[in-house]
Amino acid sequence: MSVHRDKERGTWRVALHIEDASGKLVNTTKRGFKTKSEALAWERNFLADVRETVDMTFEAFFEVYARDVKPRVRVTTWDQKEHLIKTKLIPFFGKKRLASITSKDVLAWQNSLLERAKEDGTPYSRTYLRTVDNQLSAIFNHAVRHYGLRANPVLEAGRLGEKKANEMLFWTTDEYLRFSEELADKPTHFYAFEILYWCGIREGELLALTPADIDLENGILHITKSYARLKGEDVIGPPKTSKSVRDVKLPQFLIEELREFMAYETMVKPDDRLFPFTKCALANTMKTASRAAGVKQIRVHDLRHSHVSLLINLGFPALAIADRLGHESVHITYNYAHLFPSQQQNVVDVLDALMGDQGEE
DSSP states (O other), X not given: OXXXXXXXXXXXXXXXEEEOTTSOEEEEEEXXXXXXXXXXXXXXXHHHHHHTOTTXXXXXXXXXXXXXXXXXXXXXXHXXXXXXXXXXIHHHHTTSBXXXXXXXXXXXXXXXXXXXXXXXXXXXXXXXXXXXXXXXXXXXXXXXXXXXXXXXHXXXXXXXXXXXXXXXXXXXXXXXXXXXXXXXXXXXXXXXXXXXXXXXXXXXXXXXXXXXXXXXXTTEEEXXXXXXEETTEEEEXXXXXXXXOEEEEOOHHHHHHHHHHHHHOTTSOTTSOSSOSOHHHHHHHHHHXXXXXXXXXXXXXXXXXXXXXXXHHTTOOHHHHHHHHTOSSHHHHGGGGGXXXXXXXXXXXXXXXXXXXXXXX
């Protein structure tokens, strides 16, 4: 028996000699428990943690999850995951044993999230709620696949939020041009937004660009990396997906604009960041200039949606758009399906023409 009473002190102690999950021998002694039940509870939790079973607490399992998942994802992806887990999941589930969390517990957590609001008092968006819910589900799925958890209680409780936003915001070309006129006194920001709108690249891809990435002779933008600000440090890493590594052709007017811009950036070395500001600074500039221009407020990322909308209106097919945007699959491009013009009338016109030809034979 590993739990013993210390008769001299009138307390209980736990003495363990066990193997951990890797087969390493662990010797530990814990004293000072006032009751036997307290000692047994500590022993149960310690054994669950050391042997990495689903009897461990949610907070302890997070460390196991981090060890397993962190090396497999991008630095920025893990930073986002970790923030969600530490701010939205651990405060509620942290001290609960993983195996004892039920669908009822998940429902209570979901309801508490629905009642909460952001710092400005507005409720969380439906898509954000789904993102947080997905992260909780991912942790339980990991426990099911690799650590013997019986079932994922999130699936039993039902999903929270919505996968896609109800409305996709974007600017028309007229709105963008009105906005860009307000950047006359900020040339570096002007050229940054020119690239975002007319090329449709991600803001992280923009902020990682160096002079060496811009081939003005051939009119090509080489997208090979992405920028992020993590824990106060600038981080340059790979783009979002393997498909994101691509060459984006530049229109002639943008080539001339960038040629003029680069002529003034003589102090920038070939491998220096061409736009040395953060995503936050980019967003603040956009908010101020759009307000001055009298156009609706959208996010920096919505300029990417704006570029897709522009290409759709110009008649380009989904495959060509997916290639330019660096979508991992053309199915992602079809998230914009509601923007593509209906082909119903074309279909019936062709069918009528076909039957008309048959009747003439």
